[in-house]
Amino acid sequence: MTDPTRLSRPEPEMKKARDWIKILSDYREPSAWRSSFELAVTLGPFIVLWALAWLSLSVSPWLTLALSLCNAAFLIRLFAIQHDCGHGAFFKSRTVSDWIGRALGVLTLTPYDVWRRSHSIHHSSSGNLGRRGIGDISTLTVAEYMSLSTWGRLKYRLYRHPIVLFGLGPGYLFFLQNRLPLGLMAQARYWFSAMYTNAAIIAGLGLIVYFGGLMPVLLIFVPTTLLAAIGGVWLFYVQHQFETTNWESDEDWDLHESALHGSSHYVLPSVLQWLSANIGIHHVHHLYSRIPFYRLPEVLRDHAVLSNGNRMTIRESFANARLHLWDEKSKRLLSFRQAAQVIR
Numbered sequence: 001m002t003d004p005t006r007l008s009r010p011e012p013e014m015k016k017a018r019d020w021i022k023i024l025s026d027y028r029e030p031s032a033w034r035s036s037f038e039l040a041v042t043l044g045p046f047i048v049l050w051a052l053a054w055l056s057l058s059v060s061p062w063l064t065l066a067l068s069l070c071n072a073a074f075l076i077r078l079f080a081i082q083h084d085c086g087h088g089a090f091f092k093s094r095t096v097s098d099w100i101g102r103a104l105g106v107l108t109l110t111p112y113d114v115w116r117r118s119h120s121i122h123h124s125s126s127g128n129l130g131r132r133g134i135g136d137i138s139t140l141t142v143a144e145y146m147s148l149s150t151w152g153r154l155k156y157r158l159y160r161h162p163i164v165l166f167g168l169g170p171g172y173l174f175f176l177q178n179r180l181p182l183g184l185m186a187q188a189r190y191w192f193s194a195m196y197t198n199a200a201i202i203a204g205l206g207l208i209v210y211f212g213g214l215m216p217v218l219l220i221f222v223p224t225t226l227l228a229a230i231g232g233v234w235l236f237y238v239q240h241q242f243e244t245t246n247w248e249s250d251e252d253w254d255l256h257e258s259a260l261h262g263s264s265h266y267v268l269p270s271v272l273q274w275l276s277a278n279i280g281i282h283h284v285h286h287l288y289s290r291i292p293f294y295r296l297p298e299v300l301r302d303h304a305v306l307s308n309g310n311r312m313t314i315r316e317s318f319a320n321a322r323l324h325l326w327d328e329k330s331k332r333l334l335s336f337r338q339a340a341q342v343i344r
Contacts, residue, residue, distance in 0.1 A: 017256035017287060023303070024288035027295045028089070034294055035090050038277075039081060039100070046074040046107075053220045054212060061219055068220045072227035073275045079108045079232055080277030080293060086116040087289045102193075106200040109174045109225060113193035114181045123289055126240065127258030129326075130250035134183050137165075137237060139247070141326045142339045157336065160324045165237070170229035238317045239264055239282040242310070243333050247326045259286035264310045266317065283310055 015023075053067035084090040085101030098112070105112035122135030132139065140148075140156060148156065158164055179198055181190035208216050246262030248254070266280030273280060281296040284306060291299065300307040312320070323333040327342055334342065 017254070017260040020260070020287055020306075021256065024284070024291060024299065027299055028288065028290040028292075030090055030092060030292040030295075032091060035292065038294055042074055042077045042081060046071060046078060049074065050220060050224075054216055057212070057215055057219065061215075064215075064219045065223055068223040069227055071220075071224045072231060075108065075224055075228035076231050076235075077275050077277050078104050079110070079228070080279055082108055082110065082112065082115075083119070083279070084277075084293050086112070086119055089290045089292045102197075105197050106204065108228075109197075109201060110178055111181065111190070111194040111197040114178075114184060114190045117184060117190065123259075123286065124255070126286065127246045127248060127262040128250055128253045129247050129328075130253075137241060139241070139324075139326055139333075141247075141328055142334065142342060143328065145325050145339065146343065157324075162321055166230055166234055166321075170233040171226055173233070174225060174229040235266070235276060235279055238266055238312060238320060239279070241323060241333065242312060242317075242320045243323060244310070244331075245333055247328075247331075249328075256287060259283070260309070262286075264312045265307065266312050268314065 049067055049071040053064045053071065056063040056067060081090065082101045082104040085097040085104070088094050088097055090100065091097045101116070102112040105115070118135040120135075125131035125134075126136065129141065138156075138159060145153060145156060179194065181187075181194045184190040205217060205221070208221065240262060242264050244261075245264075246258050248258065260283050263283040263286040264280075265283050268276065268280050277293040278296040279285070279293065281300060284296055284299050285291065285293075320333075322335045324336055325334050325339045326332075327334050327339065330342070
């Protein structure tokens, strides 16, 4: 079980979540120069590593694979920039942000407009037990799990198993599921978003095969994308799946309280924090999503009390992979074993 002294709800002296909104609004303005710089120092190395990996095919396939796996980190950062574009936080112009996001969506295999809508639903309903299902990781309460059939419980256990959640799942999500606007199938704009992204991906892969054959696809494109997908899913998981996260029934749920108390502060080494574009400062992001990622450290610097809530180290995050069921009585996320003890 996670050490409660390290991963806990915010200190008593912290303001109510809603009271932070006006304070955090001071950090919402992006800098066109800084945003352009962050895009350049992420996209540039990504392209260079892709080129070096391609050139290394004539030297050693293992060198190619190693470069490809390194490049996954820059692909994660590109997704984080796409994420900021989706929140309108990267450039003042929404149009500029959206078209950059759409272009990056081809590299991340993520239809931008589809993802932006589902992610908006996630932000507007995170922690609400009555509005689960879009843009989140499926989480059952202890009572819901107990009401399932034996087959239903087995399916949920399989879904929450690390091999599925962080192994098979990311590949399925980015390579297959993202090809259709699932959850938004009735609206033409989301079909268009998915189909033009698919067309651009196919065109890009076609050019790669035409000029280099299958090996660049197998040793560069697939490993880079798959490892980035695994890393991205892991980051998303630890942002909301921890022992003292926040889930409430619809009548007791509050948007701002859930954003602040139901999101973690994932404390990473500086290199990993840079590569993940400060997404670990997730409690602040969820409370005010219009803050550009490069300004999130400013918030913690100026308001130290925010750095203390829901802190999670890498070591602690691994333990949270064993937590699967929300107990409405104790307000804790429990493992299957802990849930069985509660039931007994």
